[in-house]
Amino acid sequence: MPRAKNKRPTIVDVANQAGVSYQTVSRVLNDHPRVAPGTRERVLLAIQHLDYRRNKGAQMLKTQRSSAIQLLSVDAEYPFEVPLLNTVHWGDYSAIYTDCTQKDLPRAIDKAALHMVEGIFLYAPRLHVGDDELLAMCDGIPIVRRDFVLDSKRITWVGYDQIHATRIAVQHLIDLGHRAIAVVTGTLRTINASWRYEIWKKTLIENGLEPGPSAHGDYTTTKTAIETGYEGMCKILKSGAQFTAVLVANDHMAIGVMHALRSHNLRIPDDVSVVSYDNSPHSAFLDPPLTTVAFDFDLQSRLAFQFLFELINEPDTPPHQHVLLPHLILRKSTRAL
Amino acid sequence: MPRAKNKRPTIVDVANQAGVSYQTVSRVLNDHPRVAPGTRERVLLAIQHLDYRRNKGAQMLKTQRSSAIQLLSVDAEYPFEVPLLNTVHWGDYSAIYTDCTQKDLPRAIDKAALHMVEGIFLYAPRLHVGDDELLAMCDGIPIVRRDFVLDSKRITWVGYDQIHATRIAVQHLIDLGHRAIAVVTGTLRTINASWRYEIWKKTLIENGLEPGPSAHGDYTTTKTAIETGYEGMCKILKSGAQFTAVLVANDHMAIGVMHALRSHNLRIPDDVSVVSYDNSPHSAFLDPPLTTVAFDFDLQSRLAFQFLFELINEPDTPPHQHVLLPHLILRKSTRAL
DNA sequence: AAAATCAGTGTGATCGTTCACGCAAATCAT
DNA sequence: ATGATTTGCGTGAACGATCACACTGATTTT
Numbered sequence: 001m002p003r004a005k006n007k008r009p010t011i012v013d014v015a016n017q018a019g020v021s022y023q024t025v026s027r028v029l030n031d032h033p034r035v036a037p038g039t040r041e042r043v044l045l046a047i048q049h050l051d052y053r054r055n056k057g058a059q060m061l062k063t064q065r066s067s068a069i070q071l072l073s074v075d076a077e078y079p080f081e082v083p084l085l086n087t088v089h090w091g092d093y094s095a096i097y098t099d100c101t102q103k104d105l106p107r108a109i110d111k112a113a114l115h116m117v118e119g120i121f122l123y124a125p126r127l128h129v130g131d132d133e134l135l136a137m138c139d140g141i142p143i144v145r146r147d148f149v150l151d152s153k154r155i156t157w158v159g160y161d162q163i164h165a166t167r168i169a170v171q172h173l174i175d176l177g178h179r180a181i182a183v184v185t186g187t188l189r190t191i192n193a194s195w196r197y198e199i200w201k202k203t204l205i206e207n208g209l210e211p212g213p214s215a216h217g218d219y220t221t222t223k224t225a226i227e228t229g230y231e232g233m234c235k236i237l238k239s240g241a242q243f244t245a246v247l248v249a250n251d252h253m254a255i256g257v258m259h260a261l262r263s264h265n266l267r268i269p270d271d272v273s274v275v276s277y278d279n280s281p282h283s284a285f286l287d288p289p290l291t292t293v294a295f296d297f298d299l300q301s302r303l304a305f306q307f308l309f310e311l312i313n314e315p316d317t318p319p320h321q322h323v324l325l326p327h328l329i330l331r332k333s334t335r336a337l
Numbered sequence: 338m339p340r341a342k343n344k345r346p347t348i349v350d351v352a353n354q355a356g357v358s359y360q361t362v363s364r365v366l367n368d369h370p371r372v373a374p375g376t377r378e379r380v381l382l383a384i385q386h387l388d389y390r391r392n393k394g395a396q397m398l399k400t401q402r403s404s405a406i407q408l409l410s411v412d413a414e415y416p417f418e419v420p421l422l423n424t425v426h427w428g429d430y431s432a433i434y435t436d437c438t439q440k441d442l443p444r445a446i447d448k449a450a451l452h453m454v455e456g457i458f459l460y461a462p463r464l465h466v467g468d469d470e471l472l473a474m475c476d477g478i479p480i481v482r483r484d485f486v487l488d489s490k491r492i493t494w495v496g497y498d499q500i501h502a503t504r505i506a507v508q509h510l511i512d513l514g515h516r517a518i519a520v521v522t523g524t525l526r527t528i529n530a531s532w533r534y535e536i537w538k539k540t541l542i543e544n545g546l547e548p549g550p551s552a553h554g555d556y557t558t559t560k561t562a563i564e565t566g567y568e569g570m571c572k573i574l575k576s577g578a579q580f581t582a583v584l585v586a587n588d589h590m591a592i593g594v595m596h597a598l599r600s601h602n603l604r605i606p607d608d609v610s611v612v613s614y615d616n617s618p619h620s621a622f623l624d625p626p627l628t629t630v631a632f633d634f635d636l637q638s639r640l641a642f643q644f645l646f647e648l649i650n651e652p653d654t655p656p657h658q659h660v661l662l663p664h665l666i667l668r669k670s671t672r673a674l
Numbered sequence: 675a676a677a678a679t680c681a682g683t684g685t686g687a688t689c690g691t692t693c694a695c696g697c698a699a700a701t702c703a704t
Numbered sequence: 705a706t707g708a709t710t711t712g713c714g715t716g717a718a719c720g721a722t723c724a725c726a727c728t729g730a731t732t733t734t
Contacts, residue, residue, distance in 0.1 A: 010720055021684045026722060034682055056452055057401070058720035060394025061689050068452075071434065086436050094452060097408065097434035099423050115393055115405075115431060224618040252619070259622040281561040282589070285596040287624055347690055358714045363692060371712060395690035398719050 009050040017046035029054065060116060067092045069308065070112035070141075073099040074124035087298065088305045093118075102127055109137045117141060119308045125192050131155050142315060144308040146301055148192060148323070156311060158304040158322040162192050165293045165326045166199035169247055169275045172291070172328055174203075177337035178245040178273060180212045184232040184257055185249040186225065187218040193249055196277075200247060213241035229256030237264050244337060245273040251280035254290055273334035288332035295326050346387040354383035366391065397453060404429045406645065407449035407478075410436040411461035424635065425642045430455070439464055446474045454478060456645045462529050468492050479648040483641040485529060485660070493648060495641040495659040499529050502630045502663045503536035506584055506612045509628070509665055511540075514674035515582040515610060517549045521569040521594055522586040523562065524555040530586055533614075537584060550578035566593030574601050581674060582610040588617035591627055610671035625669035632663050 011029070015022040020039060027035050028043040035043075046052070060066050076099065085095060096115055100108040105127070112120060120143040127147075131154040134143070145152070148159025173181050181204060188194045193216075201211045215232030219225045229248060236243070237260065248254040254276040258268060266272050268288055276283070279294035303322060311317050348362040355362065357376060364372050365380040372380075383389070397403050413436065422432060433452055437445040442464070449457060457480040464484075468491040471480070482489070485496025510518050518541060525531045530553075538548045552569030556562045566585060573580070574597065585591040591613040595605060603609050605625055613620070616631035640659060648654050 012720080022721085023684060023723095024682085027683085030722085034680090036682060039682080053447075053451055055398065055720050056403070057394050057397025057399075057691095058689090059722080061392065061398050061691080061720080062394075062722045064394070064689080066393070068433075085434065094448065095434050096405070097422065097432050101423075110390075111431065114390055226618050226622050230622060255619050255622045259624070262624055281563050282592050282619070285563050285567060285592045287596070287599055345690095349690080359690090360692085360715080361713060364713085367692080371710090373712060376712080392690050394721095395719090396692080398690080398721080399692045401719080 008055070009052045010055070011052075013050055014043065014046045014052050017050055018042045064116065065118060066116040068094045068096050068115060068117050069119040069121060069312075070109075070115070070117040071095050071097045072105075072108060072112070072120055072122045072124070073097075074105055074122070075101055075126045076123060088302060091309075093309075102129075105129075106137050109139075109141075113139060113141060119143065119312045121146065121304060121308055123147065126187070126189050128189070128191070142308065142311040144304050144311060146304040148195070149321075150195070152321070154319050156307050156317075156319045156321070158300050158307065158324070160295045160300065160324045160326050162195040163199050165277060165295075166196045166247075167203055168326075168328045169277070169293050170200055170203040172330075173245045173247070173273060173275060173334065174207050174209070176245075176273065176334060179209055180243040180245070181209070182212040182236055182241070182243040182246040183214045183248075184229055184236070184246060184253060185214070185216050186228060186253065188216050189218075196247075196249065212243045213239060225250065225252035226256040226259075229253030230260045231256070233257040233260035237261075237266075243272070245275070245334070248274060248276040251276050251278045251283040251290060251292055254283070254292075255286070258286065269333050269335040275328075275334060279329055284331065286333075291331045291334045292329050293326045294329045296324070300324060345392070346389045347392070348389075350387055351380065351383045351389050354387055355379045401453065402455060403453040405431045405433050405452060405454045406456040406458060406649075407446075407452070407454040408432050408434045409442075409445060409449070409457055409459045409461070410434075411442055411459070412438055412463045413460060425639060428646075430646075439466075442466075443474050446476075446478075450476060450478060456480065456649045458483065458641060458645055460484065463524070463526050465526070465528070479645060479652060481641050481645040481648060483638055485532070486658075487532070489658070491656050493644050493654075493656045493658070495637050495644065495661065497632045497637065497661045497663050499532040500536050502614060502632075503533045503584075504540055505663070505665045506614070506630050507537055507540040509667075510582045510584070510610060510612060510671065511544050511546070513582075513610065513671060516546055517580040517582070518546070519549040519573055519578070519580040519583040520551040520585075521566055521573070521583060521590060522551070522553050523565060523590065525553050526555075533584075533586065549580045550576060562587065562589035563593040563596075566590030567597045568593070570594040570597035571601075574598075574603075580609070582612070582671070585611060585613040588613050588615045588620040588627060588629055591620070591629075592623065595623065606670050606672040612665075612671060616666055621668065623670075628668045628671045629666050630663045631666045633661070637661060 011022045011025040014025045020043060024035065024039060025043050028040050096112065096117060098108050120138060120141055122143055122145045124145065125147055131152050134155065143155060145155055145157035147157055148162050149157050170181065183197065183200050185193045185197055188197055204211050213236045215235045217228035217232050219228040233256065246257060248257050254274060258274060261268055261272055268274055275291050277293045279292045283290040283292045348359045351362045352359040357380060361372065361376060362380050365377050433449065433454060435445050457475060457478055459480055459482045461482065462484055468489050471492065480492060482492055482494035484494055485499050486494050507518065520534065520537050522530045522534055525534055541548050550573045552572045554565035554569050556565040570593065583594060585594050591611060595611060598605055598609055605611055612628050614630045616629045620627040620629045
């Protein structure tokens, strides 16, 4: 009995082919234990023979689950490292990717809900939003943030301790004898950046030093991080403020900062010491190689994914905050005074 | 008549609320023209009031369409620029993202088919696969490649002319008087890289020159592009082969290459001229700023997306190949002999 | 040996939407 | 004024899977 032409086979077709009922096929598909080995074998053979493929729509309709998770990146110039997706154990899950601006976040989450995603992986370093508001948007969908969100207690997140990061960077410069330490960051609206800025100030004051000159630029829109770093450094140089060291928000901006210093005939580290953040692949290969605060972004993302999957399987898991500690990598861009 | 607790409203609920039949609600949802304006208004109000949301599963089941497209990145260290997704006009589409190795490609496409994606956006610069084989895997799902695949006539793709790219780079060096031109690339298994290598050789020979020393490394697995560039350059330097210029496969590798040259006390461009590819953001800010072959990756991706959407709406569109022409950006890393 | 359990399988109903069709009222043409 | 078309809306039947339940025969318990 041939089935209609040009149509994908259904479990009923498979059932007929294997000489069992459609329910038995369903059981095989869902790894139900109570299926006789021989029957299972026959069903699997029929599936292969007919090139049967489950109908996701029907499955979603009945189960109200999609086995998809939402990857959401908000206002980020460098979204989380996409290649890392390869290293995540996805099981049956698929990833729906969206990046959006803060303004569009509710819409983006709504669309995710439409797709019945089972969890949301959020990377939103610039996002200022209360836990309650965010949880309300998610409407019950499990969410994990891959951010350092110190004041967030009701949402699970995995983040690098930005306070510690800045402390070790600034302390390193102080230990080297630097007294006038400048800072170049992206927008302070970034949670991480504002933390870094505050702690930079605080650490200096704790050590009896004045905060040095600072520049902040926004590279979300048209300018790249590198240009922003370049312009920020130029601004400080033009202001005539004195400094012997500069803290830069990330290794990308540092490329611009170093370029600005060079164009003003300042040598690194002879005239100015540079410390930055991220330990990006290029940081070791610049001239000079950068002293930088190292984060393991892969680890961070993997942990966040792991927590998300846990939360999906066990929705009552209480939120927990996982703080990772960065460390300083000493290279050639700093020197003792 | 209150509906069951804790359940999302359905079109029937909306219909009751609005005092119409469920079919009318469906018509409103699908922008059917034959709905009285007043009725449409009432339905929309009811939708808003009940916070109704379409059930994707039911919709997929009935229509056999998912309004999702698959983003597929094969064996790429730098997957297509994800932030660009923001600039694509998605309409109702969503993006399912996967990256995989060449080996896993059939599985990845199968999973895409499972999700009933309506199109596949493929970025697979290293992929050696015949059109027929690829089309067979896709099993009727429209596909567009964001690659330069010269021998592919049955698949729509958008790519930068790699032949032209290498010609202008090599010709530039020849015009400057260089006679011994080295090359450092990633794996030659990359379609683009192998093209570049072949054309480099060909262009030199056409100009009566011997191909200079070359090095190729693979940075898919553990090493980064930068390290590969560093090691490749070191290998050539250690071999003692003479050269006055080097062509590098991309601006990332160029960071490593320049680092290698510096560590051997060679000055750029005084001792060695460097030309590379991509015009990445950092290329203008290195020391010296890089002369590089510029590609507009955003444009390339946007065009590919556009073609994909066209192909989805008009499946009989014959495949067409869109070749973009790169141009050389002259900066400070090359000099006349 | 009768009762209880369990392994293995099948039947009916259901998830929420859309398609094909039907039908009344309003509008148009002749 | 009669028939033909159009407008607006409703009814029934799918789409393909899963869940709840029922049933048979074999195995175990009492």
